């Protein structure tokens with residue numbers, strides 16, 4: 001059987017409203033989620049359960065306690081897994097959840113059943129399973145697919161600071177914010193940007209209080225001509241939208257001069273449509 005190769009695209013919370021908190025401490029979310037044209041890659045081959053990690057962000061990631069292995073164990077499946085880690089770790093773009101979801105999709109291709117309760121692996125795993133535009137609610141388990149988004153050029157930037165998701169949630173002032181306005185069908189950059197202007201990432205002020213460098217990243221994105229810039233998830237990765245792929249590429253080159261991880265890409269169609 002040839003290796004099964006699965007993309008694990010970066011998740012972007014284009015808008016992220018925190019609307020409450022459950023008795024168990026998990027937060028209620030209302031988020032417009034999209035995926036980017038960059039991500040990690042997971043390769044599965046038949047064999048006993050094992051994990052090898054390569055790629056630019058492999059260092060520091062455990063090959064014992066890894067979401068890829070937890071995903072395979074939850075599915076009750078064996079496979080020799082290779083993870084090519086292209087996305088920065090603990091950075092608000094769902095790296096670990098995207099990897100876990102890619103392992104589950106790969107195992108389905110190898111004939112295994114998708115486990116019930118995939119959300120036990122992480123709140124972002126349900127939305128990463130489909131890896132297409134969606135409204136994410138509840139604590140992450142309520143996923144409503146949305147029509148494809150336009151292929152808007154964008155840049156992802158991370159200042160090299162790993163932010164702990166629980167620490168960012170704990171630093172929030174208000175947890176009872178209103179939900180998202182109705183989500184229309186978007187035709188292009190102008191109407192998506194206009195809609196986003198009426199939304200927030202409620203975790204951004206909390207992340208800024210822990211890592212002021214997030215503010216420098218957002219300022220730098222705007223200085224390079226981003227039509228819209230915001231932090232994704234619990235940070236510290238931020239995204240900026242540009243009106244052409246060339247502008248996005250030029251901006252990414254300039255942002256790298258700060259010593260930051262920066263990559264030019266675009267909003268991607270759902271995995272199934274690629």
Ligand SMILES: C[C@@](CO)(OP(=O)(O)O)[C@H](O)COP(=O)(O)OP(=O)(O)OC[C@H]1O[C@@H](n2ccc(N)nc2=O)[C@H](O)[C@@H]1O
Nearest residue numbers: 025026027092093094097122123124139165166169233234
């Ligand atoms: C904040 C979000 C937004 O999409 O993204 P990231 O910043 O992680 O990318 C996600 O909700 C994160 O999802 P994920 O990273 O899978 O979280 P989990 O491992 O399930 O949870 C890590 C910790 O975050 C907190 N947490 C997570 C989800 C949620 N709805 N409420 C929470 O309070 C809890 O303290 C939990 O122990």
Ligand SMILES: Nc1ncnc2c1ncn2[C@@H]1O[C@H](COP(=O)(O)OP(=O)(O)O)[C@@H](O)[C@H]1O
Nearest residue numbers: 066067068089090091092093094095096097099
């Ligand atoms: N395959 C994986 N990729 C990234 N992080 C992982 C993975 N498996 C376990 N982790 C752990 O999960 C934590 C959250 O990482 P990640 O999912 O990248 O964060 P975020 O969702 O904020 O982008 C990290 O501290 C890391 O040690």
